[in-house]
Amino acid sequence: MKIKRNEEYNYGFLDEGSKKEIRRSTLKAVAIPGYQVPFGSRELPIGRGWGTGGIQLTLSLIGPSDVLKVIDQGSDESVNAVNIKKFVKLCTGIKTTTDTHKATIIQSRHRIPEIPLKNDQILVLQVPIPEPLRIVEPKEEVTKKMHAEKDYAPIWLQLYESIIKYGKVTISTEYPCTVEDRYIMNPSPIPKFDNPKLNMSECLYLFGAGREKKIYAIPPYTRVESLAFDDVPFEKENFKGKKCCLCGSCDTYLDEIFNSETGERYYQCSDTSYCREVRSR
Amino acid sequence: MNTSENPVLSVKNLTVRYGDGCSECSTSLEKNRCRKCGTVWASNDVSIDVYPGEVLGIVGESGSGKSTLMQSLYFDIEPTSGNAYLNGYKNGCESIWNASPAEKRDIKNKIMGMVYQNPVRGLRMDYSAASNIAEKIIATGSRNAGEMTSRAKELLEAVEILTSRMSEAPKNFSGGMQQRVQISKALANNPSILLLDEVTTGLDLSVQAKVLDLIRKIKTLYGISILLVSHDLAVIRMLADRTVVMLDGKIIESGLTDQILEDPQHEYTQQLVYSLL
Ligand SMILES: Nc1ncnc2c1ncn2[C@@H]1O[C@H](COP(=O)(O)OP(=O)(O)OP(=O)(O)O)[C@@H](O)[C@H]1O
Ligand SMILES: [Mg+2]
Ligand SMILES: [Zn+2]
Numbered sequence: 001m002k003i004k005r006n007e008e009y010n011y012g013f014l015d016e017g018s019k020k021e022i023r024r025s026t027l028k029a030v031a032i033p034g035y036q037v038p039f040g041s042r043e044l045p046i047g048r049g050w051g052t053g054g055i056q057l058t059l060s061l062i063g064p065s066d067v068l069k070v071i072d073q074g075s076d077e078s079v080n081a082v083n084i085k086k087f088v089k090l091c092t093g094i095k096t097t098t099d100t101h102k103a104t105i106i107q108s109r110h111r112i113p114e115i116p117l118k119n120d121q122i123l124v125l126q127v128p129i130p131e132p133l134r135i136v137e138p139k140e141e142v143t144k145k146m147h148a149e150k151d152y153a154p155i156w157l158q159l160y161e162s163i164i165k166y167g168k169v170t171i172s173t174e175y176p177c178t179v180e181d182r183y184i185m186n187p188s189p190i191p192k193f194d195n196p197k198l199n200m201s202e203c204l205y206l207f208g209a210g211r212e213k214k215i216y217a218i219p220p221y222t223r224v225e226s227l228a229f230d231d232v233p234f235e236k237e238n239f240k241g242k243k244c245c246l247c248g249s250c251d252t253y254l255d256e257i258f259n260s261e262t263g264e265r266y267y268q269c270s271d272t273s274y275c276r277e278v279r280s281r
Numbered sequence: 282m283n284t285s286e287n288p289v290l291s292v293k294n295l296t297v298r299y300g301d302g303c304s305e306c307s308t309s310l311e312k313n314r315c316r317k318c319g320t321v322w323a324s325n326d327v328s329i330d331v332y333p334g335e336v337l338g339i340v341g342e343s344g345s346g347k348s349t350l351m352q353s354l355y356f357d358i359e360p361t362s363g364n365a366y367l368n369g370y371k372n373g374c375e376s377i378w379n380a381s382p383a384e385k386r387d388i389k390n391k392i393m394g395m396v397y398q399n400p401v402r403g404l405r406m407d408y409s410a411a412s413n414i415a416e417k418i419i420a421t422g423s424r425n426a427g428e429m430t431s432r433a434k435e436l437l438e439a440v441e442i443l444t445s446r447m448s449e450a451p452k453n454f455s456g457g458m459q460q461r462v463q464i465s466k467a468l469a470n471n472p473s474i475l476l477l478d479e480v481t482t483g484l485d486l487s488v489q490a491k492v493l494d495l496i497r498k499i500k501t502l503y504g505i506s507i508l509l510v511s512h513d514l515a516v517i518r519m520l521a522d523r524t525v526v527m528l529d530g531k532i533i534e535s536g537l538t539d540q541i542l543e544d545p546q547h548e549y550t551q552q553l554v555y556s557l558l
Contacts, residue, residue, distance in 0.1 A: 145382075149382055149383055149386075150383075151383075151386065153416060153419045153420045154416075156419045156424070157405075157408065157412055157415065157416045157419055160412055160415045160419065160426055160429060161408050161409060161412045163426050164409050164411050164412055164415075164430070164447070164448050165409065165448055229424050229425060229426040230424045230425045230426075231425050231426055231427045231428075232426050
């Protein structure tokens with residue numbers, strides 16, 4: 001990508017006041033892990049619902065020495081990821097990468113990279129619906145109270161209902177988790193395969209919801225537990241007997257690919273840069 | 282029943298008022314409404330005691346303030362003044378109406394069980410019958426799904442609902458079944474008192490009889506105290522050890538049910554009793 005910084009834009013597109021406000025909200029989010037901090041979501045030259053929460057976090061944090069990686073469902077090459085990268089580069093001039101090791105800030109939609117992230121890395125996740133209790137309670141006023149009073153019975157009931165009806169918990173993405181025994185949090189639409197990566201992680205996780213105007217965070221070394229009953233443990237997706245047709249990995253999150261001509265089904269790492277790295281070893 | 286013991290529940294001077302009231306309210310009431318200022322005194326200085334193992338009946342015409350009492354107890358209505366003491370909450374030393382939101386939730390889940398006249402208020406109609414019971418158990422902090430399921434089975438059996446239907450939603454059940462699910466839900470955490478607000482109103486006579494039988498069974502089986510509200514003296518006669526008669530937000534008469542039936546004192550009670558004969 002050969003894009004030069006366009007000097008006519010403010011560094012990081014947003015005005016300094018806005019960036020400051022977002023950074024303050026981010027600090028508050030870090031101080032209260034799992035708590036949704038409201039912020040004044042700004043307009044961007046991108047439609048809300050296309051990652052504007054994540055982009056605002058990225059733009060407010062990024063500095064000249066940062067290296068940015070953007071992925072969409074694990075892929076560096078998706079149109080959305082490429083466009084976000086271009087946009088940030090245009091208004092900051094920073095370096096971008098597809099290499100997870102080299103990135104200082106990774107913005108992602110729907111995935112956490114396979115490689116464990118380090119203490120000097122930040123993962124920014126784009127969030128459509130930050131409120132984990134929304135599925136059981138439509139009113140914001142009520143969910144706020146529920147969080148304040150730690151009244152989480154309704155969401156546990158949702159899990160129980162699923163066990164009664166289907167014999168197991170059927171949620172596959174946005175699987176709710178408890179942060180430091182306090183707030184229940186929506187980990188964004190990552191597959192539940194990625195949930196364990198949130199627990200006691202070295203890196204800082206930031207979550208940004210542009211449309212819903214919320215920021216929340218999981219600081220390094222925070223306990224994050226996926227909701228589960230004592231006798232029905234949390235289980236992530238099981239890819240037993242399947243492996244990536246490109247790199248052979250059998251411990252990664254796999255996308256199923258269906259060849260309609262041959263009728264064949266095969267699997268491929270959803271994290272494309274990880275897949276490439278394994279192949280080049 | 283044993284009135285020499287401490288009451289399980291004691292309500293002192295419950296007043297629920299809609300409107301600000303005026304200096305002439307006490308002398309200007311027409312039924313429960315002040316002619317001068319229009320304030321409605323839905324509950325006017327009501328005091329009751331419920332003793333261990335007894336069924337206390339509350340009877341009165343429509344609008345007399347029966348549901349107001351029940352819903353105040355279950356925190357659905359905020360009383361204007363008064364206190365209520367539960368044996369199970371701070372040894373009956375502090376009024377439950379001063380409890381924190383979390384304590385109130387705890388009281389509703391562990392100490393009291395409520396059955397509403399309208400099952401829509403007491404049940405999650407779209408969740409399974411089992412989940413309706415589990416909801417109560419989850420609220421106590423339990424996180425064992427298997428235990429919840431066996432408790433749900435046990436309770437549904439007790440109210441004679443086939444356990445094969447426990448994964449079905451109550452919206453598909455008949456009115457009588459819905460009331461029975463409500464009762465089993467109310468019993469989930471072995472509460473010390475059950476609040477039953479017109480549980481049989483609107484049910485067919487034969488279904489009504491079944492629900493009344495069930496309540497009698499529960500009383501003997503669990504030895505639980507029951508506050509039973511009905512506008513139907515026939516229902517009260519069948520179940521209540523003692524009875525309180527309400528009119529226009531006030532208690533006008535109370536005593537042993539047999540005594541009230543045999544020798545009603547207040548003119549209104551006399552009317553009620555004679556209409557039963
Ligand atoms: N929000 C309100 N504003 C004004 N008056 C009210 C309100 N809610 C209830 N009331 C009045 O309070 C009085 C007591 O009502 P309550 O529901 O307790 O009666 P009830 O004895 O349960 O009657 P029913 O047998 O019909 O169920 C009634 O006169 C009612 O109109
Ligand atoms: Mg009523
Ligand atoms: Zn008045």
